[in-house]
Amino acid sequence: MMSWQEAADCLARGSATLLSLWGEPGAVHLALWQDGAVRHLAFACPDGRYPSLGRCHPPAIRLERAVRDLDGLDPVGLPDPRPWLDHGPDPASYPFLPAEGAHLHQVPVGPVHAGIIEPGHFRFTCDGETIVRLEQRLGYVHRGVEALMQGLPPDTAARLAGRISGDSTVAYALPFARAAEQASGTEPPPRAVWLRAVMAELERLANHLGDVGAICNDAAFSLMHAHCAVLRERTLRAAAACFGHRLMMDVVVPGGVAQDLPAAGEAILRALIDEVRLRVPPLVRLYDATASLQDRTVGTGIVRPELARQFGAGGFVGRASGRDFDARRMPGYPPYDALAFDVPVLAEGDVNARVWLRIREIGETLGLLGQLLDRLPVGALRTALAGQDGEAVTLAEGFRGDVLIWLRLEKGRVARCHARDPSWFQWPLLEAAIEGNIIADFPLCNKSFNCSYAGHDR
Amino acid sequence: MRRTLLQGLLHRPLTEDLPRGEEAACITLARRLDAAAQRMLGRGLSIRAVDAGSCNACELELHALNNALYDLERFGLRFVASPRHADVLTVTGPVTTQMREALVRTHAAMPAPKWVVGVGDCARDGGPFAGSARCCGGAAAVVPVDLWIAGCPPTPSALLHGLLTLLRRPPPGGTAPAGG
Numbered sequence: 326m327m328s329w330q331e332a333a334d335c336l337a338r339g340s341a342t343l344l345s346l347w348g349e350p351g352a353v354h355l356a357l358w359q360d361g362a363v364r365h366l367a368f369a370c371p372d373g374r375y376p377s378l379g380r381c382h383p384p385a386i387r388l389e390r391a392v393r394d395l396d397g398l399d400p401v402g403l404p405d406p407r408p409w410l411d412h413g414p415d416p417a418s419y420p421f422l423p424a425e426g427a428h429l430h431q432v433p434v435g436p437v438h439a440g441i442i443e444p445g446h447f448r449f450t451c452d453g454e455t456i457v458r459l460e461q462r463l464g465y466v467h468r469g470v471e472a473l474m475q476g477l478p479p480d481t482a483a484r485l486a487g488r489i490s491g492d493s494t495v496a497y498a499l500p501f502a503r504a505a506e507q508a509s510g511t512e513p514p515p516r517a518v519w520l521r522a523v524m525a526e527l528e529r530l531a532n533h534l535g536d537v538g539a540i541c542n543d544a545a546f547s548l549m550h551a552h553c554a555v556l557r558e559r560t561l562r563a564a565a566a567c568f569g570h571r572l573m574m575d576v577v578v579p580g581g582v583a584q585d586l587p588a589a590g591e592a593i594l595r596a597l598i599d600e601v602r603l604r605v606p607p608l609v610r611l612y613d614a615t616a617s618l619q620d621r622t623v624g625t626g627i628v629r630p631e632l633a634r635q636f637g638a639g640g641f642v643g644r645a646s647g648r649d650f651d652a653r654r655m656p657g658y659p660p661y662d663a664l665a666f667d668v669p670v671l672a673e674g675d676v677n678a679r680v681w682l683r684i685r686e687i688g689e690t691l692g693l694l695g696q697l698l699d700r701l702p703v704g705a706l707r708t709a710l711a712g713q714d715g716e717a718v719t720l721a722e723g724f725r726g727d728v729l730i731w732l733r734l735e736k737g738r739v740a741r742c743h744a745r746d747p748s749w750f751q752w753p754l755l756e757a758a759i760e761g762n763i764i765a766d767f768p769l770c771n772k773s774f775n776c777s778y779a780g781h782d783r
Numbered sequence: 784m785r786r787t788l789l790q791g792l793l794h795r796p797l798t799e800d801l802p803r804g805e806e807a808a809c810i811t812l813a814r815r816l817d818a819a820a821q822r823m824l825g826r827g828l829s830i831r832a833v834d835a836g837s838c839n840a841c842e843l844e845l846h847a848l849n850n851a852l853y854d855l856e857r858f859g860l861r862f863v864a865s866p867r868h869a870d871v872l873t874v875t876g877p878v879t880t881q882m883r884e885a886l887v888r889t890h891a892a893m894p895a896p897k898w899v900v901g902v903g904d905c906a907r908d909g910g911p912f913a914g915s916a917r918c919c920g921g922a923a924a925v926v927p928v929d930l931w932i933a934g935c936p937p938t939p940s941a942l943l944h945g946l947l948t949l950l951r952r953p954p955p956g957g958t959a960p961a962g963g
């Protein structure tokens with residue numbers, strides 16, 4: 326097995342990508358993506374100290390700060406002594422990084438924002454309208470989910486997993502269920518595996534439709550938003566008709582799924598696919614042919630491909646900047662190995678590329694839904710979890726990117742769980758992407774990232 | 784674009800009637816509503832939403848109220864950016880310890896008379912996050928709540944019915960929920 330030092334070297338050299346870093350009393354864990362596989366290593370640190378990876382690999386910094394806050398493990402050599410998820414007894418004393426210059430001014434925004442938005446703080450330092458530095462401060466929606474899960478039966482913990490980031494409830498419930506199955510040595514029935522993919526793709530469709538409209542809305546083009554919001558609503562209603570809940574919460578469960586597609590389900594979903602196929606192309610033409618909109622999205626908020634690669638950014642943020650990674654393909658999981666789909670990748674890395682990535686993925690998702698319905702296996706929906714102790718690391722591709730779950734089961738209960746949202750490696754890139762842009766473009770840029778506050782803070 | 788706009792004009796509206804159903808069951812009054820305030824506010828309400836630790840699904844459904852099918856504004860209800868413009872504060876989430884102060888300050892910034900609506904099971908008692916040391920266990924632990932809308936998350940129609948209760952317009956097809 327790889328040593329901690331070797332792992333640090335691989336990360337710094339770029340021959341491995343950091344998937345997550347988390348702690349428990351006396352040990353720190355690391356998950357890496359290397360040579361097309363997920364590697365998990367644990368480093369025993371009985372004295373509560375371990376050599377910092379963030380020292381030589383910046384994407385680890387926030388994770389190490391979080392581990393220090395939540396598990397009390399000290400990353401020796403980490404240059405940033407500030408807390409991250411735990412604001413401590415005196416939150417107002419948090420020192421933001423300095424920005425110096427003659428004409429600079431600061432604009433503090435949040436945690437309460439001006440819309441129906443999750444809470445977080447943004448500290449802008451500007452020179453006139455131009456942003457010189459953005460610094461984020463997150464953690465406001467830290468609910469202590471991982472601590473709450475300890476000792477719960479897997480079924481109850483799965484409900485919590487599905488509420489780490491509500492817009493990705495399937496994308497969390499799925500890797501959680503797979504981790505519980507792998508840890509306990511359980512094989513879910515094929516029909517359940519396929520139905521889970523139906524739900525995952527419906528979730529992706531609803532979110533991408535919502536995002537495309539919302540991004541255009543932040544560029545003051547509300548027409549797109551109005552049309553996309555109707556299509557999103559249709560998708561949620563189809564989900565409710567098929568799975569009993571608009572967002573499909575608590576349907577993916579350890580061992581299978583909690584309910585079957587009703588008799589009318591296939592027809593409902595096929596009608597939805599047809600409607601989206603019919604209505605999206607004119608909207609895409611509208612997006613592409615509206616010069617005032619293109620003026621806002623093209624060339625705005627560029628994420629450089631090197632940075633996307635270094636941070637291992639997943640989802641549309643990574644793929645719009647040339648990082649060809651999709652957990653459905655690599656490492657892959659059933660039933661996607663039996664389905665045909667493209668993983669679109671673009672190189673420009675601007676807001677426009679992140680919009681186009683979503684548009685292309687909507688097309689792929691419709692294709693996947695059709696294939697899933699064509700070949701849905703018959704049979705059982707759920708198997709009881711086998712009783713064996715064990716642990717597992719799983720990845721699943723949500724609409725936003727790859728969600729990682731690490732789960733350890735002992736005596737049929739959750740001993741520990743760690744959930745890493747894709748936003749962990751996207752939020753820092755937003756800080757970089759906004760540099761040199763005007764402050765009025767921040768909402769647009771932020772929406773094109775659509776990072777999860779709840780998923781990050783958990 | 785002209786084509787899209789024209790089609791929009793020629794098409795019949797997508798907006799639906801207020802859905803009927805068992806929505807009233809999702810709504811509970813936490814305090815007696817002040818009749819005088821209700822009269823004063825007439826038929827419009829400005830709403831400020833604060834996420835105090837939500838999983839973000841409650842926000843998605845609040846957002847859905849603005850889509851063409853629910854069209855919140857036809858009832859005189861609208862979301863506003865500043866608490867200083869708001870009559871109603873909606874609170875989602877179990878109120879994390881780290882959002883407590885921001886919630887208190889937002890509420891304090893609203894002019895009286897003001898109402899607080901707890902949206903979702905989290906806001907009621909912490910919901911799935913009840914018992915966490917990082918949460919305050921619901922909105923009422925921090926601000927005075929007038930009305931609860933249950934659900935995880937509440938559906939847009941439950942949200943609509945709940946908010947209309949504040950305007951003292953009994954939801955069609957159901958009676959106004961009993962005070963408690």
Ligand code: SF4
Pocket residue numbers: 488491836837838839840841875876877902903904905906910911934935936937
């Ligand atoms: S009530 Fe449910 S949907 Fe709403 S914030 Fe809480 S967990 Fe999320």
